[in-house]
Amino acid sequence: MEKQRMAHTTRHYKKDSHSMSDFVPHPFLLSPHLMTIVPTFIPRALHPKNLPAGEKCIIEVASGSSVLTYVHLQPDHKNRPTLLIVHGLEGSSESSQVQGLGIKAMSQDMNVARMNLRNCGGTLHLSNTLYNGGMSADVIAVTRHLQKAYGLKEIYVAGFSLGGNIILKAAGELGEDAVGLFAGICAISPSIDLHASVESLNRGVNKIYELHFLRGLTSKIRQKSVLFPDRFDxxxxxxxxTIKDFDDIFTAPDGGYGDADNYYSNASSINFIERIRVPTLIIASxxxxxxxxxSFLSDKLKTPFVTLLAPEWGGHSGFLGARSEATGRDRRDxxxxEHRVVAFCLCKNTEGAE
Known part of the structure; x- marks a missing residue:
């Protein structure tokens, strides 16, 4: 039981029993690799299939590029906070984490929007480009569309892994201008330093993850070459x-970065976080x-706008606990x-109403 002692680093967050509860890992998942992999196969107490049917919304984010977003609205949606969720590398709006977080937010009377990055979720035909970790403008465009098309006023944005990097970069790039667009930012296991994450993927047993990602990325190139033969060889x-090879040859040139090193330097949110001016939660094990x-020990994260929750355990976007402190229908989850993200949004929503 000693190994399960709860420990984390926290900064600048209103403490209450639900939002700040320490993470106690499942006793069989103390290995970071098990904690990363096993939770992807564990069903939520509120099954994602219970997520109400959403509106299929194709949003133009740039000339020649659109993204698919599913929008789930509450009956009085204009008076409810909204959670926009962005998946990670080679994920989609159908990823278990995205749907799991979505159903939790819906159960707390929030609107939910599940965004696919370019080419993801079966949308290869909607963009003549690839996607990359620096596409913060796409998140900004989708958020503005939600405001304009649905009259949504209080929009929180959550992102997993690469999606977390993208949304942090978006908030940092906007600085003060993010106020009024983003009510808050929540990043789970964000790859804030792309150099470091790519190097980590190429080491030892981590190559298993790298091969998994490469299968998806290279498959997309083959499919894109059929749709856009002049752009993809x-x-x-x-x-x-390796992932770096892929980024050097495909991702970076396609995104206008030139090479992988330049891409990583310019797209890593660690270089933008200190400019964030909206409430931000980062969860990183x-x-x-x-x-x-x-990466999370950098002085660039020492800002009153950023809270860091850093449990000893959790793997990469795993965080499957020994227990749940939730109540109601999702008490077994x-x-x-995912619970921390919803609690953070509701806490900030309550503070704003006071």
Whole structure:
């Protein structure tokens, strides 16, 4: 039981029993790799299939590029806070984490929007480009669309892994201008230093994750080459052995970065976080096998607008607990980070109403 002692780092967050409860990992998942992998196969107490049917919304984010977002509205949606959720690398709006967080937010009377990054969720035909970790403008465009099309006034944005990096970058880029657009930002296991995360993927047993991501990324190139034969050369795939190879040959040039190193330097949110001016929650485990925790020790995170919850355990976006402190219908659900995000949004919503 000693190994399960609760420990985390916290900064600048209103303490209450629900939002600040310490993470106690499931006793069988103390390995960071098990904690990363196993939760993807565990069903939520409120099954994602219970998520009410949403409106299928195709939103233009740039010339020649649109993204698919599913919008789930409460009956009195204009008077309710909204949670926009962004998935991670090679995920989609159908990812278990996205749907799990979505159903939790809906159960707390929030509106929910599940955004697919470019080409994800079966949308290869909607964009003549690839997606990358620096596409903060897409999140900004989707948020503005939600405001204009549905009259939503209080929009929180949550992101997992690469999606977390994107939303943090968006908030930092906007600075003071984010006030009025984003009510708050919640990033779970965000890859805030892309250099460090890519290097981590290429080490030891982590290559299993790298191969998993590469299968999806290279498959997209093959499919895109059929849709846009003048833009994507499948012959170059034979040169790809690592994520960095892929980014050097495809992602960076496509995104206008030139090469992978320039892409990582310019798209990493660690270089934007200190400019964030809206309430922000970052959840990052100290044993994350993909995103090195050292990234979160940077002085750039020492801002009154950013809260860091850093449990000793949690893996990469895993955070399956030994227990759940939730109440009501989702009391059996042990996905701690998802509960923390909803609690953070409701806390800020209450503060704003006072």
């Amino acid at each position: 499948v012959e170059k795939l034979r040169l790809v052995k 100290k044993d994350d096998p993909i995103v090195p925790f050292d 042990r996905f701690w980070a």
